[in-house]
Amino acid sequence: xxxxxxxxxxxxxxxxxxxxxxxxxxxxxxxxxxxxxxxxxxxxxxxxxxxxxxxxxxxxxxxxxxxxxxxxxxxxxxxxxxxxxxxxxxxxxxxxxxxxxxxxxxxxxxxxxxxxxxxxxxxxxxxxxxxxxxxxxxxxxxxxxxxxxxxxxxxxxxxx
RNA sequence: GCUACAAGCCAGGCUAUCGCUUUUUCGUCCUGAGUUUAUCGAAGGAUGAAAAGGAGGAAAGUCCGGACAGCACAGAGCAAUGUACCGGUGAAUAGCCGGGUCUCCGCAGCAAUGCGGGGAACAGACAGUGCCACAGAAAAUAACUGCCUUACCUCUCCUUUAGGAGAGGGCAGGGUGAGGUUGAAAAUGUGAGGUAAGAGCUCACAGCUUAUAAUGGCAACAUUAUUCGCGGGUAAACCUUGCAUGCUGAAAUGCCACAUAUACUAUCGGUAAGGGCUGCUCGCCCGUGUGCAGGUGCAAGCCUGCUGCGAUAGAGGGUAGGCAGAUGGAUCCCAACAGCAAUGUUGAGGACAGAUAAAUGAUAGCCACCCUGAGUUUACCAAAGGGGACAGAAUCCGGCUUACAGGCUUGUAGUUUUU
RNA sequence: GGCCCGUUCGUCUAACGGUUAGGACAUCAGAUUUUCAUUCUGGUAAUAGGGGUUCGAUUCCCCUACGGGCUA
Numbered sequence: 001x002x003x004x005x006x007x008x009x010x011x012x013x014x015x016x017x018x019x020x021x022x023x024x025x026x027x028x029x030x031x032x033x034x035x036x037x038x039x040x041x042x043x044x045x046x047x048x049x050x051x052x053x054x055x056x057x058x059x060x061x062x063x064x065x066x067x068x069x070x071x072x073x074x075x076x077x078x079x080x081x082x083x084x085x086x087x088x089x090x091x092x093x094x095x096x097x098x099x100x101x102x103x104x105x106x107x108x109x110x111x112x113x114x115x116x117x118x119x120x121x122x123x124x125x126x127x128x129x130x131x132x133x134x135x136x137x138x139x140x141x142x143x144x145x146x147x148x149x150x151x152x153x154x155x156x157x158x159x160x
Numbered sequence: 161g162c163u164a165c166a167a168g169c170c171a172g173g174c175u176a177u178c179g180c181u182u183u184u185u186c187g188u189c190c191u192g193a194g195u196u197u198a199u200c201g202a203a204g205g206a207u208g209a210a211a212a213g214g215a216g217g218a219a220a221g222u223c224c225g226g227a228c229a230g231c232a233c234a235g236a237g238c239a240a241u242g243u244a245c246c247g248g249u250g251a252a253u254a255g256c257c258g259g260g261u262c263u264c265c266g267c268a269g270c271a272a273u274g275c276g277g278g279g280a281a282c283a284g285a286c287a288g289u290g291c292c293a294c295a296g297a298a299a300a301u302a303a304c305u306g307c308c309u310u311a312c313c314u315c316u317c318c319u320u321u322a323g324g325a326g327a328g329g330g331c332a333g334g335g336u337g338a339g340g341u342u343g344a345a346a347a348u349g350u351g352a353g354g355u356a357a358g359a360g361c362u363c364a365c366a367g368c369u370u371a372u373a374a375u376g377g378c379a380a381c382a383u384u385a386u387u388c389g390c391g392g393g394u395a396a397a398c399c400u401u402g403c404a405u406g407c408u409g410a411a412a413u414g415c416c417a418c419a420u421a422u423a424c425u426a427u428c429g430g431u432a433a434g435g436g437c438u439g440c441u442c443g444c445c446c447g448u449g450u451g452c453a454g455g456u457g458c459a460a461g462c463c464u465g466c467u468g469c470g471a472u473a474g475a476g477g478g479u480a481g482g483c484a485g486a487u488g489g490a491u492c493c494c495a496a497c498a499g500c501a502a503u504g505u506u507g508a509g510g511a512c513a514g515a516u517a518a519a520u521g522a523u524a525g526c527c528a529c530c531c532u533g534a535g536u537u538u539a540c541c542a543a544a545g546g547g548g549a550c551a552g553a554a555u556c557c558g559g560c561u562u563a564c565a566g567g568c569u570u571g572u573a574g575u576u577u578u579u
Numbered sequence: 580g581g582c583c584c585g586u587u588c589g590u591c592u593a594a595c596g597g598u599u600a601g602g603a604c605a606u607c608a609g610a611u612u613u614u615c616a617u618u619c620u621g622g623u624a625a626u627a628g629g630g631g632u633u634c635g636a637u638u639c640c641c642c643u644a645c646g647g648g649c650u651a
Contacts, residue, residue: 025179027180033517088551096521097522099521101522103179103522104178
C-alpha cells in the first residue's frame with residue numbers, strides 16, 4: 001500500500017520508481033497458464049495434492065534451465081469440471097472466486113520464488129459439488145499457498 | 161380497490177478499494193529496416209499512465225432457414241431425402257400475416273343457424289399391396305344362419321284310382337343380401353310402391369360424391385342448376401402424385417512461421433490398361449506413375465495425409481505458434497408514407513463486445529423494490545430480520561421452442577364497497 | 580462449434596400397433612429345516628414428461644428434459 005500511494009503522488013517526477021515498483025495484486029496475461037501444451041505437460045509430469053475443495057497440480061523448475069526470459073516466476077490456472085456444474089454461469093463464478101483469492105494472497109510466494117530462483121506452475125481444479133462462498137475459497141487458497149511455500153522450502157534445504 | 165388472463169417494455173442504481181480485456185494517445189526499455197552513419201529511427205514486442213468501450217431477452221436448445229468457404233459437377237429419367245389447402249411477405253424456411261375448408265368448446269336459439277375462442281402433417285383409400293386384437297354369422301369379390309321357391313319323400317284330409325289342399329322333413333338346385341344380441345367401425349337414412357321372398361329395383365325427401373355450366377373471388381373455395389353414382393377405416397403402414405434438393409461445415413478455408421538433410425519446397429521421369437459419368441437405363445466421355453487411410457452418395461478421377469523409386473534446382477537454425485476469416489450487418493431505435501396485416505420505401509440522427517484454459521469481475525457500504533412484521537397514535541407509520549430469477553457471447557444473421565424473481569404500461573373479464 | 584444415438588420394475592434386459600407390459604437378479608411374505616444357507620410357492624414393483632395420428636401407442640410423428648458417443 002505504501003508504494004502504491006507513493007507512485008500515485010509522484011507520477012511525473014519519479015519515473016524510475018514507477019518502472020521498478022509496479023502494482024502488487026496483479027494477475028495479467030503472463031501470470032496465467034494459457035497454452036494447451038503447457039497444461040497438458042503439467043497434468044502429465046506435475047505432482048498433485050488435495051485440500052478439500054481443490055485438487056492442485058504443480059511443477060517447479062530452476063529458472064536457469066528455462067530459456068524464455070519473458071516468463072514470470074509464477075503461473076496459475078483454474079478449472080471446474082462440467083460434470084459437477086452443468087451451467088456455465090456457475091463454472092465462471094467459481095473460477096472468478098478462485099482467481100480472486102489467488103490474486104490477493106500470492107505475494108508471499110512470488111517473493112520466495114525470486115529469492116530461491118525457481119519457476120512454479122500451479123493449476124487448481126475445483127472438485128466439490130456445491131457453490132462456495134468467497135470467504136471459504138479465500139481461506140482454502142491461503143492454506144494451499146502456505147503448503148506450497150513449505151514444499152519449496154523443503155526442496156531448497158534438500159537441494160543445498 | 162382487489163383478483164385472473166393476454167400483449168408489450170425493463171432485467172436495480174450509486175460510491176469506495178483491488179483487478180481483467182480491447183482500442184487510442186503519451187512515456188520508458190528491447191530488437192533494429194533504412195542511410196544523411198546519428199542525442200536519427202519505419203515496423204514490431206514488453207511495460208507504465210490517462211481516456212473511451214466491454215455479455216442477453218433468451219447469449220440456451222440446435223428445431224428450421226440463409227450468408228460465407230472448400231470440394232464435386234456435360235445431360236435426361238428412375239432411385240434417395242425432404243415436403244404437401246390458397247394468396248402474400250421476405251435473402252430463405254416447416255417462420256410470419258391474411259383468407260378458405262374441416263373440427264372441438266362456450267353462449268344465444270324449439271330448430272336451422274348466428275356470435276366468440278381454440279386446433280388441424282388440410283394432396284390421394286375407384287392405381288396396387290398390407291393391417292383392423294377381443295367380440296361377432298361376417299372386418300370386406302365372399303361364406304354361414306335365415307327368408308322364398310322348384311323337384312323328391314312322409315303324414316292327414318278331400319276325391320271322378322288321374323289328382324288337389326294343408327302340415328312336416330332332410331338331401332339337391334335356384335333366387336336373395338331386407339333380419340342375425342357384437343363392435344371404434346356392418347355396404348347411405350326415413351317413408352311409400354313393388355315382389356314368390358326381397359333388394360336404390362322404382363319413386364319422394366334428406367346426406368355424401370363425380371363431372372359440367374353460370375355467378376362471386378387473383379386463388380383455395382362458396383352458392384345455384386343439371387348430371388353420373390352411393391363397396392368402411394388406416395397413407396404420423398408400404399405406396400402413388402406434385403414440388404424442392406450436389407455434399408461438407410470457422411475444429412471450413414487462406415497466408416506466414418516452425419520442422420529430424422533418409423527431411424522440406426518446386427519442376428520432371430519411370431513398369432502397366434482399361435476405366436468412368438451416382439446403384440439402373442439411355443446417351444456419351446476419358447486415358448497410360450504404386451500402395452494404404454480419410455472426404456466428396458459405391459468405385460474411379462480429384463483433394464488431403466502417410467509410405468515408397470529416381471533426376472535437377474533451391475534453401476538452414478531453435479520450440480507458449482501467429483495473422484486473416486472475425487465482428488458495420490438481409491442490424492436496432494425514431495418519424496412520415498403505402499398496406500387489413502406481416503412487411504416495404506424514404507428521411508434525419510444515434511447505438512453496436514470481441515475473449516481464445518476463454519475477459520466483461522470480487523469485496524464492503526448506502527439508496528430504491530418485495531416479504532415477514534416488534535411497536536402503538538390502529539395508519540397512507542414502522543425498528544429488527546430476510547430476499548433478488550432464468551442464465552454467460554465463441555463466424556455472423558432471420559425465425560421457432562424452452563427457462564425466468566420482481567416491477568411498469570395497456571386491454572379484457574370477474575368481484576367488493578360507495579353513489 | 581457441428582453431427583449421431585438412447586431413456587422400460589431397485590439393477591440388467593425382452594416386445595409384430597391389440598392380454599393384466601414378459602424374464603433374470605434383488606426385495607417382501609409363507610413353506611421346508613432344531614436354526615441358517617439352498618430349494619419351492621406367492622406378492623410388491625416400470626414404459627422420462629407433454630401433445631398428436633389411430634377404435635387402440637412401449638412401439639408411429641412432433642416438442643421438451645436428461646444421459647451417452649463421434650469429430651482437431
